[in-house]
Amino acid sequence: MGFxxxxxxxxxxxxxxxxxxxxxxxxxxxxxxxxxxxSPKRVHFELSDGWGEKSFQVRVRRGDVEAGTLN
Structure with missing residues (x-):
């Protein structure tokens, strides 16, 4: 399955x-x-931690991510 x-x-x-x-x-x-x-190469994440909201892109390797769904 391709992304x-x-x-x-x-x-x-x-x-x-x-x-x-x-x-x-x-x-x-x-x-x-x-x-x-x-295969996914870069993925954009938006996360919240103790310092607030963070929005960034990450270079991923094989096995780091799988197909997902929004909740």
């Missing part, structure tokens, strides 16, 4: 990095770019 820009995905595991805010498992995001074969 397209705008598809909703869910984080399968915690995603974090040096320049990336922590994305908890189960967080919902939107695909912003894909690879040539339809």
């Amino acid at each position: 397209r820009k705008g598809d909703v995905v869910t984080a399968r595991r915690r995603i974090e990095g040096i320049d990336v805010p922590v994305v908890p498992e189960g967080a919902t995001g939107t695909v912003t770019t894909t690879t040539l074969f339809g």
Whole structure:
């Protein structure tokens, strides 16, 4: 199954990095770019933490996200 820009995905595991805010498992995001074969490459997340709302894009790897639904 290929993904397209705008598809909703869910984080399968915690995603974090040096320049990336922590994305908890189960967080919902939107695909912003894909690879040539339809795998998600970058995902936009909007999360809330103790410091307020955060909106950012994260580069994802295989297995980081799966097809999701908006609740």
